[in-house]
Amino acid sequence: MNVAVVGLGEAGPTVEDPRSIPEIVLDAVEGALADAGLDFGAVDAVVTASVDLFDGLTASGIAITEVIGAVMKPETRIAGDGLLAALYGACLIRSGAYETVLVTAHGKASLAPHWELTSWALDPIYLQPLGVDFLVCAALQARATAGDDPRAEVRWAETAAVRRRDARGGGVAAPCTAGDVLDSPVVASPLRSEMCAPLADGASAIVLRAVEPGATPANGGWGLRFGGFGFDLSPHSPGDRDLADWTGLRRAWARARLAHGEPVPAIDVAEPSCLFPHEEELFRRALDLDDGTVVSPQGGLFAGAVPVAAGLSRLVAAARALRHRGGQGTAVAHGTWGPAGQGQAVAILEATL
Amino acid sequence: MRRVAVVGTGQTRHAKARDDVSQPELVREAAAAALEDAGLRPGEIDAVVLSNMELFEGRALPELWVGEGAFAIGKPCLKVATGGTSGTSACIAAFHLAASGIFETVLVVGFEKHSEGHTQTGMALTDPFWDRAVASGAVGNFALSISQYASERGITEHQAALVAVKARRNAARNPHAHLQMPDLTVEDVLASRMLAHPVRLLDMCPQSDGACAIVVASEERARRLCPHPAWVRAAVTRHEQPYLGDVERRLLTMRALRDAARAAYEDAGIREPRKELDVAEIYEPVTYAELAWYEALGFCAAGEAGGLIEEGVTEMDGELPVNPSGGVLSTNPVGASGVIRVAEAALQIHGLGGARQVEGARTALATGYGVYAWSDVVVLGAEAA
Numbered sequence: 042m043n044v045a046v047v048g049l050g051e052a053g054p055t056v057e058d059p060r061s062i063p064e065i066v067l068d069a070v071e072g073a074l075a076d077a078g079l080d081f082g083a084v085d086a087v088v089t090a091s092v093d094l095f096d097g098l099t100a101s102g103i104a105i106t107e108v109i110g111a112v113m114k115p116e117t118r119i120a121g122d123g124l125l126a127a128l129y130g131a132c133l134i135r136s137g138a139y140e141t142v143l144v145t146a147h148g149k150a151s152l153a154p155h156w157e158l159t160s161w162a163l164d165p166i167y168l169q170p171l172g173v174d175f176l177v178c179a180a181l182q183a184r185a186t187a188g189d190d191p192r193a194e195v196r197w198a199e200t201a202a203v204r205r206r207d208a209r210g211g212g213v214a215a216p217c218t219a220g221d222v223l224d225s226p227v228v229a230s231p232l233r234s235e236m237c238a239p240l241a242d243g244a245s246a247i248v249l250r251a252v253e254p255g256a257t258p259a260n261g262g263w264g265l266r267f268g269g270f271g272f273d274l275s276p277h278s279p280g281d282r283d284l285a286d287w288t289g290l291r292r293a294w295a296r297a298r299l300a301h302g303e304p305v306p307a308i309d310v311a312e313p314s315c316l317f318p319h320e321e322e323l324f325r326r327a328l329d330l331d332d333g334t335v336v337s338p339q340g341g342l343f344a345g346a347v348p349v350a351a352g353l354s355r356l357v358a359a360a361r362a363l364r365h366r367g368g369q370g371t372a373v374a375h376g377t378w379g380p381a382g383q384g385q386a387v388a389i390l391e392a393t394l
Numbered sequence: 395m396r397r398v399a400v401v402g403t404g405q406t407r408h409a410k411a412r413d414d415v416s417q418p419e420l421v422r423e424a425a426a427a428a429l430e431d432a433g434l435r436p437g438e439i440d441a442v443v444l445s446n447m448e449l450f451e452g453r454a455l456p457e458l459w460v461g462e463g464a465f466a467i468g469k470p471c472l473k474v475a476t477g478g479t480s481g482t483s484a485c486i487a488a489f490h491l492a493a494s495g496i497f498e499t500v501l502v503v504g505f506e507k508h509s510e511g512h513t514q515t516g517m518a519l520t521d522p523f524w525d526r527a528v529a530s531g532a533v534g535n536f537a538l539s540i541s542q543y544a545s546e547r548g549i550t551e552h553q554a555a556l557v558a559v560k561a562r563r564n565a566a567r568n569p570h571a572h573l574q575m576p577d578l579t580v581e582d583v584l585a586s587r588m589l590a591h592p593v594r595l596l597d598m599c600p601q602s603d604g605a606c607a608i609v610v611a612s613e614e615r616a617r618r619l620c621p622h623p624a625w626v627r628a629a630v631t632r633h634e635q636p637y638l639g640d641v642e643r644r645l646l647t648m649r650a651l652r653d654a655a656r657a658a659y660e661d662a663g664i665r666e667p668r669k670e671l672d673v674a675e676i677y678e679p680v681t682y683a684e685l686a687w688y689e690a691l692g693f694c695a696a697g698e699a700g701g702l703i704e705e706g707v708t709e710m711d712g713e714l715p716v717n718p719s720g721g722v723l724s725t726n727p728v729g730a731s732g733v734i735r736v737a738e739a740a741l742q743i744h745g746l747g748g749a750r751q752v753e754g755a756r757t758a759l760a761t762g763y764g765v766y767a768w769s770d771v772v773v774l775g776a777e778a779a
Contacts, residue, residue: 061523093475094454099447099519100477103636103767113653115631117483120448120475121455129472129487136493138395162455166416274442274461274471292468300496379458384471 044131045252045264046390048077049357053243054345056213057151062096066147066244067108073143073246081110084248085139090119090126090146092349094158109145122146123245124314124352124376124386128270130249140251148348150240155348163380164277176237178279178380180229183319185284187231194231197318198222201236201343204318208340214239238316241345245353247360265360265390268371269305271296272386279381290327290377290385297373297387305389308334309370310362312355314377316346323382324375338362352376352386359390368392396493397778399616399623400485400608400740402432408572408604408725411509417456418463420605421505424730425464428501428607431746432619439609440497442466444473445484445504446729449519451511464503464607478677479631480504481606481732482762482770486629488610498615504733505605513601513728524637532679533598535765537590539645540682544592546646549685551592553700555583557681558596558723560709565720567710567749572602572725597681604727606734613778624743624758628661628773630654636767645683648690651761651769655691658771662779664757667692668707671773672755673742674716675735677763678723684716687761691771710752718742718750732762732770739774 050072052058052065060068074080087109091101098104102118109116117133119126123146130142159175187193198219205214217225217235225235252264273296275289276282298305311334313324321336330336337343339358342351352375359372371391378384404427406412412420421444429436442464444457453459457466457473464471472491474484481504488500514531543549559578566576578596586596609619616623634650635641641649655667664670676691678684685699693714694702702708708716717723719738722731739758741747747755756777762770 092454093447093449093519097519098521099449099516100475100764102476103765104521106633106636106767111633112635113632113650116476116633117474117487117631118476120473121457125472129490132494132496133490135495136395136490138490138493158454161453162458164459165453272470272472274457274466274469276467277459277462289468293470296470379455383458 043252043254044134044267045250046247046267046360047250047264048073048079048248049360050076050246051243051354051357054213054241054347055243056241058149058242062147062149063105063108065242066105066145069244069246070109070143070145073248077248079248083141084110084143085141086115086133087111087143088117088119088126088130090121090123090349090353092120094161095148095348097152109143122352122376122378122384122386123350124356124374124388125272127247127353127356128272128386128388131267131270134249134251142249143246144249144353145244145246146350146353147244148350149242150348151242155240168278175380176229179317180232181279182284182381183231183317186319186322188285194223197236200318200321204337204340204343207338208344213241213345214343232317236317238342238346241347243345243347243350245350245357247353247356265363265392268389268391269297269301270388271300275383277383284381287323287327287382287385289382290324290387293385293387294328297389301389306371308373310338310359310372311336312341312359312372313337313375314342314351314355316342320382328373356388363390363392395490397613397625398489398492398610399620399625400736400774401611401616401620401623402428402609403737403740404428404431405570405606405734405737406604408570408602408727410602412507412603417505417507418460420507420603421460421463421503424605424607425501425503428609432609434499434609436465439465439469439499439501441470441491441500443484443488443500443502444471445475445480445733446473446506447475447477447480447516449516450513450728451507464501476768477764478679478728479732479762479764479768479770480729481734482736482760482772483631483732485608485733485736485772486631486770489626489629492610492612498612500610501607502610502733503605503607504730506727506729507603508601508727509603533589533593536680537593540592542643543645543686544682547697547699549682549700551584552580553685553703554597554681555580556703557684558583561717561721561723564710564718564750565724568719571720572600593680599679599722599726602725602727604725604730606730606737608733608737608740622744622776624740624774625778626772627775627779628658628771630658630771632769634767645686648686651687651690654769654771658773662773664773668714670757671714671759672757673718673752674714674759675719675738676716676761677731677735678721679763681723715752718747718752735760735762736772743774743776
């Protein structure tokens with residue numbers, strides 16, 4: 042039994058969506074179901090991803106129970122990145138318990154100063170009192186990644202400029218040159234404001250289905266094999282790990298290849314969940330990608346980084362990239378959460394069912 | 395779902411405040427105990443599922459900090475949070491992970507350290523448009539529904555007090571239980587402070603610091619690890635309309651729990667739950683709820699729950715002992731409470747219940763409950779389905 046991605050939906054990303062969280066999620070869910078050619082009645086179980094403190098709600102899944110069609114249905118809320126919710130959804134199908142699973146993730150960065158909130162996810166004894174947050178941890182990681190390389194900042198500026206150019210049309214990130222990036226203000230040295238993917242509001246949704254190998258999915262149109270996936274949690278304290286390497290992603294990638302079973306074909310498209318150019322370098326190294334892989338063809342998270350939904354949005358982007366290739370090839374989607382990439386998840390998508 | 399079983403359990407000492415440990419240390423106590431019970435080393439765990447209601451401690455993504463306590467570093471780790479059902483939902487997530495064919499052994503750890511936060515403030519952070527202005531928290535919410543339930547079913551304060559006495563008497567046999575009140579009487583309960591009519595202080599669960607862990611294993615691994623695996627015969631989740639006014643006579647109907655139980659009994663091949671279940675560990679945050687759950691779980695017909703407690707049917711020596719552990723009424727670290735229900739049910743199948751063991755227990759029920767909106771029902775058995 043294979044797990045297939047058969048429906049994709051997204052709301053946003055936008056700078057500041059005036060709608061409520063349930064309205065944004067409903068938009069994404071209706072899109073995914075329509076794409077799959079299914080209605081709510083066909084969904085056996087729902088997995089959602091949200092984080093209470095970011096939503097300002099206790100048990101934040103409550104707010105969207107109705108719009109995800111979960112009333113009197115099995116629903117699980119993963120308090121973490123959206124790609125984790127998708128991986129858990131795939132496990133629900135692989136367990137034999139369900140055939141069709143809806144997965145959603147949402148975030149609304151405009152509700153509150155996001156980076157300040159992230160300080161509440163840090164060790165309250167040794168880290169939080171220092172006044173650091175995820176942005177500061179990312180800056181520490183950038184510094185460690187650069188090492189003695191005097192060209193690092195210029196290289197990151199060039200990458201950011203390319204991603205901003207490719208993300209054009211989304212209306213969230215303003216295009217600019219590498220020079221503009223280097224002239225932008227420092228937000229946490231060595232990171233500059235235009236080096237950072239812009240935070241946004243939005244939601245992503247996918248439909249997963251059990252599919253016999255070689256079969257055509259029920260919607261008759263298309264389907265992508267959720268071929269292998271892995272996830273991992275690294276030590277919390279930045280001092281307890283090598284910040285210049287995403288070893289957690291290496292472990293997650295090894296698990297994904299193991300779960301895939303057969304040798305993984307060459308990766309045609311990669312959709313990393315990278316908020317900063319130095320993270321993209323860590324991602325490429327962890328997966329040992331060569332120049333044959335197209336990375337973030339639509340600008341990646343520079344088109345708008347939605348907290349919590351980011352990883353699921355990469356899965357949607359990777360699936361869209363394969364569809365645009367006429368249903369050919371192999372793609373990877375990536376999610377990360379926590380300070381300096383503490384949590385890592387990666388999934389392999391294949392056009393062949 | 396493929397066959398999986400609970401092969402180890404462990405829990406901490408639960409108390410009003412565990413000032414002697416940090417959150418990761420609290421989690422480590424339960425995780426280490428469960429691994430020891432299962433005969434596993436940390437390196438033999440393939441994945442970890444954590445359960446916690448983070449706003450009760452005023453945190454976000456607590457697994458990042460606390461994960462090390464659960465041996466999760468370098469491993470796949472998920473956190474599940476669905477209110478009061480967080481713990482049972484985490485257990486159900488682990489069942490599916492172990493059944494997926496990808497993970498052989500999965501550790502679940504639920505924890506809460508209420509003493510480091512303000513739970514009622516956390517509970518009041520509800521829908522900002524419709525619910526937050528009411529901000530009634532748990533007790534006010536219960537009081538509304540209980541008034542209606544007690545009125546329609548003719549439930550008396552005395553019957554509710556009998557539930558309180560049963561729970562605390564049972565807790566006295568459980569060395570882990572928070573409240574130790576072996577000599578509590580019905581008169582004591584009825585004389586306790588009124589919180590919101592008709593709910594009195596001793597009708598309510600406490601707020602506890604504590605953690606609980608279980609080890610879930612695939613069929614092959616379970617048979618090798620455990621002499622008496624607690625096989626998962628059913629694991630069902632149902633979520634309900636979240637707004638108080640959207641479901642008429644909410645506590646009377648408990649549609650989500652009723653439907654989850656119906657589906658779970660069907661999966662487990664149970665037709666007469668009162669006769670076929672040997673023991674039940676149900677998530678009863680307040681005495682009146684336990685009586686309502688008797689009806690929703692099919693232990694009795696509508697209107698007979700008061701009689702059930704009066705006749706002693708659910709006492710330790712009754713036909714169907716309910717909550718030998720003392721239940722949520724005696725111990726309530728919210729993120730762990732659902733895990734405790736599953737662990738205590740598994741403990742009965744393992745035959746390791748000590749003074750709270752129900753002799754010869756072979757089929758056990760565990761339930762989770764969250765704000766009337768969520769219900770989980772798990773059936774564990776000595777025999778695989």
